[in-house]
Amino acid sequence: MMCRTNEAHDPDGEPDVDATDAAFTSLLEHSTEELYEQAPCGYLSTMMDGTIAKINATLLGWLGLERSRVVGRMRFTDLLTVGGKLYHETHFAPMLQMKGEINGIALDIKAAGGQRMPVLVTSKVKTSESGEPMLIRTSVFDAHDRRAYETELLRSRQAAEEARRQAESDRERLQEALAVLQQNLLPATLPDVPGLEAASYYHTASPDLLGGDFYDLFPLDTERWAFFLGDVCGKGPQAAAVTSLTRYTLRAAALHDSDPVNVLTTLNTVLHERYTSGDTRYCTAIFGVLHPGSDHVEVHLASGGHPSALIQRADGSADYLATPGGMLVGVLPKAEFADARTQLYPGDTLLLYTDGLTEARIGPDRALYGEDALYAFTADQSAEGPQALITALTGLLAGFGEGLDDDTALLALGVPAPLPTPFRLPRVKT
Template sequence: MRGSRREPTPAETDEPQLASFTALLEDSAEDLYEHAPCGYLSTLMDGEIAKVNGTLLGWLGYTRDQVVGRMRFSDLLTVGGRLYHETHFAPLLRMQGKLDGVALELRTADGERLPVLVTSLVKTDSEGRPLLIRTTLFDARDRRAYERELLRARKEAEEARRKAEREREHLQEVLAILQSSLLPPSLPAIPGLEARAYYRTASPDDLGGDFYDLFPAGDDRWGFFLGDVCGKGPEAAAVTSLTRYTLRAAVLGDPDPVAALTTLNTALLERYEGAEPRFCTVVTGMFTRTGEASYSVDLASGGHPYPMLLGADGRAGYLDTQGGPLVGVLPDPGFTATTTTLEPGDTFLLYTDGLTEAPMGRGVRYGEERLLEFAERLAPATPGEVIDSVAGLLDGFGERLDDDTALLAVGVPGGTARRLTAIPDKFRESGPFPGKAPI
């Protein structure tokens, strides 16, 4: 229709924008060189600077007249950079024709250091003769700062690791001293008896709760005990200390092992009344000399694994201590005493549950049956042989051990191994080992 206006097409609308964008891209090669985001430098083969862009001059603080035809590339480097350039950079560049990403430091006009990454290329003529060297330099200050920060963080981490290691070693030394204070420094020499003990901690970073002792009680009698306090750490160590000294005093005051356990049970209940209960398993008793080469053993157990006898006859079995509850739980525990004898060649073994509860993988524990089989293959054996063999057994579990283990073996030297047709009365006849102690 006459007089109506035609709407512009999309192409016609975009033409001004396209023209502006095209104008932005119409930089000259000289402008791209002069204001590039990196430094450009061209030198003759002897290093004399023939051309340099404004970016590099701005970094360095020089004018073009101060640099072109008056300085060599090496003059821009620090003393260390100049030495590296002369001994490594320049010779390699002549041989290879190109070097990429070499870290160097430039010296600016005001004496500051400027870290850069340098890439140089030798330009040659048609016959391969070198004409000049073209060099590109990238500002590496941010990268160098990042590297320094990484090095600082790594150094701090290493120092922290060493400090933690020193603290851990010191802690282990302190714990070892504290642990040794909870155990007798050595076992006494007993006429007519041989005794050996062993203690293995599952972790050097914590205090264990296992304990044992063997001590004179007068009139050819020797008191003993071995046990395990629930838990680990300082609190368990405090219970262990209380248990050891209470038991020792109780055994010295009354040879009846039931009386000793009852005294300990009362002490634990009174000490932790109104607080979180602290309890332990323990077996205690008395060796009494009955002849030139024989001892009677009176003992009682509070929730502890059954003692083991390895006989001179080559047999082994568990001694039924009639169970007994955990010590420190019930006000009227009702402990029961048991008696056996040791003849020449017999060995009496006490142990904590770190042995029978040793993990074998896939949720399987070593257990009483395997320990009995191990003892049957070992018997007859002296206390020293028993301790060495069981210690070797524990070593075989390696880092899988998750609980401490204490061992105490006492035996009468001598005797001749003799296989009997019947199990001696000192061994239970109703199975490989008695049922578990009631809790």
Template sequence: MCRTGQESQKPDGDEDVDATDAAFSALLEDSAEELYERAPCGYLSTLMDGTIVKINATLLDWLGLSRRLVVGRMRFTDLLTVGGKLYHETHFAPLLRMSGEVNGIALDIKAGDGRRLPVLVTSRVKSSADGEPMLIRTTVFDARDRRAYEAELLHARQAAEEARRQAEADRERLQEALAVLQRSLLPSELPDVPGLEAASHYHTASPDLLGGDFYDLFPLDGTRWAFFLGDVCGKGPEAAAVTSLTRYTLRAAVLHDPDPVTVLTTLNTVLNERYTSGDTRYCTAVFGVLHPRGDTCTVRVASGGHPSALIQRANGTTEFLPTPGGMLIGVLPEAQFAPAHTELLPGDTLLLYTDGLTEARTGPKRELFGEDALCAFAAAHAPAGPKALVTALTALIAGFGDGLDDDTALLALGIPASSTVAASDDLT
């Protein structure tokens, strides 16, 4: 039986499949082209001399240029700013020729209206089968948001740096003001005491805080001199106020009665009555009176809660001048203070100090320096007078470094060893 020509025709179902495949292929081609043209980044292809042969709509929109004006008429470098052209010539192009690709280089392109557009550029060389360079494919990413962020970050960094500089300047001014105030709470220099030598030193643990240590030396009359050294609790303006009140109270009290115990009793009354509202303020102090006579000097002192004075004798021995039982000044309405007295001979030195010295942390175990170590230190130095002893202690304090976290005041008084020689010369 013969069949008709309809036998060579495809079934209806197969025709529908072919039509679908064709439509899908066309859709893929259309989608690929659309993706290229409207991608979120710019694309362009150039010949090896930089002539633009293909560019997508995204990049044209950024530039505000028409395809007719760009393709075949402009080179990639024509899209760059003057600085971008220079960088392209000296860095970008040589690196591309050498390695065949350049990734994420920051450049500025210029739009048709003259605007500068920050971009990140990645370029790769496409070669033929035999390795001959044919095209350069370039991707351009919009970096305006990134540049704005970088500018904002830079502005923030500059503002932070300016704030840091301002804070540092304010801190320096504050330190200068605190130093001036601190000096106002101490004698600018010690007076010359006939027949005696005096030396002092003040170490500030923190330039940002007012310390509460204080000392003074001043004449009572034609033959006697008063001195004191102490430490107010706390730091800062409140401590400075107590220090000022303490200094002027001691100076005034001794004019009424030079007895050291009486002077400290007066100070105790003033501090206790002044700070009775719950903000208790107190101090420790040693107050004394010097009475030089010939080549000796009588010393009468009283102590309120303060470390004992140290005596470096001319024969090389050292000893403390004990004042046991002296109470903190200003805590109680009535307080007991410990009196003591001694005689200084030529070559002897009396040292007063605050506990910043003995409570310094030393060694690997950060142990307290302590009074025993202070006594041993003084004994290890030949007796050469107050100035020599204070100089040696100043070097010791500097060596403590961050182990010294409290202010330290030193006041040394003594009779120069040369007084003995002078006295012998007078006898002859």
């Protein structure tokens, strides 16, 4: 079977190369023109004054205009919205003149039906062989999808920012509520005790969690005062509930029987019975009684698994009031507690603290601060009374920075030193 082709032939039957090249060139020119007119983006060429010299069918379709109304009759800026014209005059045109090209500029054109159409515009100046500018070639890309993506992205960012602000607001409200609850677990102020000075400080490790440290100072009768300080295991609402129960139990037990060992024994019974099943809760605590005398204050205290109290003496020395063998409060149905006695004379201060102080981490190796360091620090301070010692310890805690990761309660009780007698020059008789 014989096949026919469209290939041109010369009289001798050989293919006519010139005719083939001419046909291909014609087809290529036709395809190039069609590609320009029907391209997926808009094309236009303008004179240097902005007058449109050529525009493709795609862009005309977006604009809803006839070619005859555009070519030679309109400028590029006539296709833009008011905002686009302003941006073209102030930014687009000056940058194009200075650089000779400008890429990916977001503008809005006046599309068919009076709608705004978001586009991305790229322009380049064509120059003559001598470098003189001749015309401006511009490509216009439909940016509907990109604008929609940017709008959705902006909405997402706005929603995320609103959620972040709401979360911060919720956290602030939570912190305020926790701060109020924490304050209700501590005395608002320490009472004035005749012949004594008292000072306290509470460091909260995290504003987002309720701590379990507690302290108090209150009268037993007209002559004696009771004090306590301790630390409930754990943090949060459950620890706060144990703290509240502990404080009220200690106060009530002391009014019934003020012996420190008996007070801690009562607390141990209450905690063990309350939390004997399920989540075991316990605490460490020191409870004591102050009995002011004529020239000193008698101190009788007992400890349940708590760090020993530290005494700063008026002569500049310091020593721990040891209470070995005191057991944790609330773990066992029957617990042994250690008691101790001492006297405070003018200038002496009794310091009670929770283990957040001694278990703070210091140095590059994050070693425990420890009781020896606390002893040395206290002995190095001038014996100026409870408030001066608490102030010094507050500065110490602040210096620990991130190494102080637990709540810390401080309570200092002391006998004021007598004021020095003013020196007076003897009166000279004249």
